[in-house]
Amino acid sequence: MNELQNMLHESVSxxxxxxxxxxxxxxxxxxxxxxxxxxxxxxxxxxxVLASExxxxxxxxxxxxxxxxxxxxxxxVPLPVSEAILGQWVARQSGAELxxxxxxxxxxxxxxxxxKFSLNKSIVPWGSRCSYYMAIHDSELFILEAQKxxxxxxxxxxxxxxxxxxxxxxxxxxxxxxxxxxxxxYLGALVRSIQIGGASAAALDLAVKxxxxxxxxxxxxxxxxxxQHHLADLAGLVASVDAIAIAACARxxxxxxxxxxxxxxxEIAAAKCRASEAVxxxxxxxxxxHGAIGFTYEYGLHFLTRRMWAWxxxxxxxxxxxxxxxxxxxxxxxxxxxxIITA
Amino acid sequence: MxxxxxxxxxxxxxxxxxxxxxxxxxxxFLTDELQEYSVVKxxxxxxxxxxxxxxxxxxxxxxxxTLPKQYGGQGCSAFERYVVVEECLVAGAPTGFHWVADxxxxxxxxxxxxxxxxxxxxxxxxxxxxCFCIGMSEPNSGxxxxxxxxxxxxxxxxxxxNGTKIWTxxxxxxxxxxxxxxxxxxxxxxxxxxxxxxxxxxxxxxxTPRTIENLAGGKNFNEVSFVDVELxxxxxxxxxxxxxxxxxxxxxLERSGPERYLSCFYLLRELIDVLKDCANPAxxxxxxxxxxxATTLRTMSLxxxxxxxxxxxxxxxxxxxxxxxxxxxxxxPGLAQELCDLExxxxxxxxxxxxxxxxxxxxxxxxxxxxxxxEIMRGIIAKGMGIR
Numbered sequence: 257m258n259e260l261q262n263m264l265h266e267s268v269s270x271x272x273x274x275x276x277x278x279x280x281x282x283x284x285x286x287x288x289x290x291x292x293x294x295x296x297x298x299x300x301x302x303x304x305v306l307a308s309e310x311x312x313x314x315x316x317x318x319x320x321x322x323x324x325x326x327x328x329x330x331x332x333v334p335l336p337v338s339e340a341i342l343g344q345w346v347a348r349q350s351g352a353e354l355x356x357x358x359x360x361x362x363x364x365x366x367x368x369x370x371x372k373f374s375l376n377k378s379i380v381p382w383g384s385r386c387s388y389y390m391a392i393h394d395s396e397l398f399i400l401e402a403q404k405x406x407x408x409x410x411x412x413x414x415x416x417x418x419x420x421x422x423x424x425x426x427x428x429x430x431x432x433x434x435x436x437x438x439x440x441x442y443l444g445a446l447v448r449s450i451q452i453g454g455a456s457a458a459a460l461d462l463a464v465k466x467x468x469x470x471x472x473x474x475x476x477x478x479x480x481x482x483x484q485h486h487l488a489d490l491a492g493l494v495a496s497v498d499a500i501a502i503a504a505c506a507r508x509x510x511x512x513x514x515x516x517x518x519x520x521x522x523e524i525a526a527a528k529c530r531a532s533e534a535v536x537x538x539x540x541x542x543x544x545x546h547g548a549i550g551f552t553y554e555y556g557l558h559f560l561t562r563r564m565w566a567w568x569x570x571x572x573x574x575x576x577x578x579x580x581x582x583x584x585x586x587x588x589x590x591x592x593x594x595x596i597i598t599a
Numbered sequence: 600m601x602x603x604x605x606x607x608x609x610x611x612x613x614x615x616x617x618x619x620x621x622x623x624x625x626x627x628f629l630t631d632e633l634q635e636y637s638v639v640k641x642x643x644x645x646x647x648x649x650x651x652x653x654x655x656x657x658x659x660x661x662x663x664x665t666l667p668k669q670y671g672g673q674g675c676s677a678f679e680r681y682v683v684v685e686e687c688l689v690a691g692a693p694t695g696f697h698w699v700a701d702x703x704x705x706x707x708x709x710x711x712x713x714x715x716x717x718x719x720x721x722x723x724x725x726x727x728x729x730c731f732c733i734g735m736s737e738p739n740s741g742x743x744x745x746x747x748x749x750x751x752x753x754x755x756x757x758x759x760x761n762g763t764k765i766w767t768x769x770x771x772x773x774x775x776x777x778x779x780x781x782x783x784x785x786x787x788x789x790x791x792x793x794x795x796x797x798x799x800x801x802x803x804x805x806x807t808p809r810t811i812e813n814l815a816g817g818k819n820f821n822e823v824s825f826v827d828v829e830l831x832x833x834x835x836x837x838x839x840x841x842x843x844x845x846x847x848x849x850x851x852l853e854r855s856g857p858e859r860y861l862s863c864f865y866l867l868r869e870l871i872d873v874l875k876d877c878a879n880p881a882x883x884x885x886x887x888x889x890x891x892x893a894t895t896l897r898t899m900s901l902x903x904x905x906x907x908x909x910x911x912x913x914x915x916x917x918x919x920x921x922x923x924x925x926x927x928x929x930x931x932p933g934l935a936q937e938l939c940d941l942e943x944x945x946x947x948x949x950x951x952x953x954x955x956x957x958x959x960x961x962x963x964x965x966x967x968x969x970x971x972x973x974e975i976m977r978g979i980i981a982k983g984m985g986i987r
Contacts, residue, residue, distance in 0.1 A: 330602075456604075457603070457604035458602075460602075460604060461602050461603055461604070464603055464984060467986065468986060478986040478987075479986075484978065484981035484986060484987055485974070485977045487980075487981060487986060488922070488976070488977035488978075488980035488981050488984070489922075491604070491919065491980055491984060492919045492922050492923045492980065493923075494604050495607040495608075495899070495916075495919050496896075496899065498607075498608070499611075499895060499898050499899045499902065500891070500895040500898055502609070502610070502611055503611040503898040505611075510613070522894075523894070525887075526890065526891040526894040526895060529891035530888075530891045530894075533888055533891070574884060575880065575881075575884050577887065577891070578884030578885065578886075578887035578891070579880045579883045579884045581886070581887030581888075581890045581891055582882070582883030582885070582886035582887035583883055583887075584890075585871045585887065585890050586871055586874055586875050586876075586877060586883065586886065589871065589872060589875065590867070590868030590869055590870070590871035590872040591868065591872075593867070593868060593871055593890060593893075594864070594868070597890075597893060597894050597897055598622070598685075
């Protein structure tokens, strides 16, 4: 990690570690909206790590933002931080200024006819809290009014809002962009891959700690070879998720997501496919190592695993990204797959 | 904020841009050279022995690339070698003759060999004219390598060796063996009683390799008996009693390379072609997950290469990649069989895909045995995590 990445990693981790203990996570998912935490995130400019300088950001790279996004997964931040961060990057790419407040990313469930946006049960993270929506259509970035639509409140397995929004949305602003219609989907997949890496690492840490503390048959669980092998297996899977996610960030910094023949789309697809596939075993092993205590609400492993189960499918899961990569493979033929990987 | 995962960071490595040219050159060379090779031979990859091919690679300057120039090496970076190696593996080039020499013996001799050994042997390695084998496992010492018993007793003129090595690939035709023997019988010195030796197999008497046929009919590995074998004093490599440490370093080279995930890549290529008209989303998604796995492993493997290049010691990371890579390559033949009902065939029957599949299904069990089992790898990982 470079100096900026270290600094971001430390400051963001400290904030989240202080703010998001078991009590807070429980309160936020059962009772209240984390107003003061959101305020601190805005105050520290965490949401603007990828924003342009003119928008008050630091124009960091995705590799620099990686530790921040990973911390959002590691500490299961119950706020749309990753959505806000990627929204700012999209704005920066498109020379746009975003309104204040929480952006809603539209990746599905909308249609456009004669410059009119209609949302049809569009799944929007924290949709009912959004100040505006963002959508990309035919080389234009649209900023839409988030008012007067019909909102069906719904949470994902992590108890984070994934509201369903329906109705017409007025265009507040529009900017020409070189991003593709599916760019928001790709970027959403990337941030979820990174978050899964963070949450996996936290689950691994909990599993190692629990196995070291808990004694059975007169010795700690970690002394049993079967448990050691579970932990080693788990560690390898976590490392694999992190490795491809960070590689996708590096590629995105280097080659963009559209304006280059060999852009980051391939690595992002691979990252989300790998992360989503790995979640099954990562969560299974984490719970197995913890025994029954990990299955309780009181212990808190579930804050991580429930989110991983949700993130696994969000912005496309194994079926979607696997098929995308599979199609790419068969369309190009066996001889081309290695040149694609090494390009 | 301390996290175990921080010990397992695989920072992305971007190869220097000019290596693109080298890659193109290697690809063109391999396309040309391998036209006449059977697909089964190609799917054997780094276990296929072909002295002529190795000599051609040597002529190109693509062997012993990282070894020092003063001994005839190329003095290249680890990345240049990495590119050549991964291209050879993916193309299914028969690299068995030079494989061990290029991967580990040359480096080991550069580090620990005496001047005469380096002067004589390293030029042969870089020319692709020296085939090495590894004398580690014994009939009663597999995963518990340090329990080995073959002894080297000091004599007036050198060493007297008696014992047996096993699973020694290419021993029946190799030029040299680098072997680990017990040079001190003191039972309290399990690890400290071991030393490494260089053996000229063409000139040394008393060594008898007996080829062991594998389940697929392949005749690659051997049981090698040593009966009153006399070695000169300077056959010792490095320091007496430091064999375990030297071997551990050697194993790091043996375990960290791209061959630990690419053994079945040739099959993946063929499978993709066999399924070229497939429109079944579930089957395509399975192919896609394998592509994602391969891409991930390549990223991790390359990251290790860069850690080695930076002079770091990525033992833990290398064990992780070997463990994951093995899962990938070992499950691929079975998955291919699930995705497509073209039956696996013996050599000479069926389309190329069927023959490759037939071969790889049979040899896949060895992937998790050679170079250290997943059980051993996971033990190393657990140790690295501080729980063992």
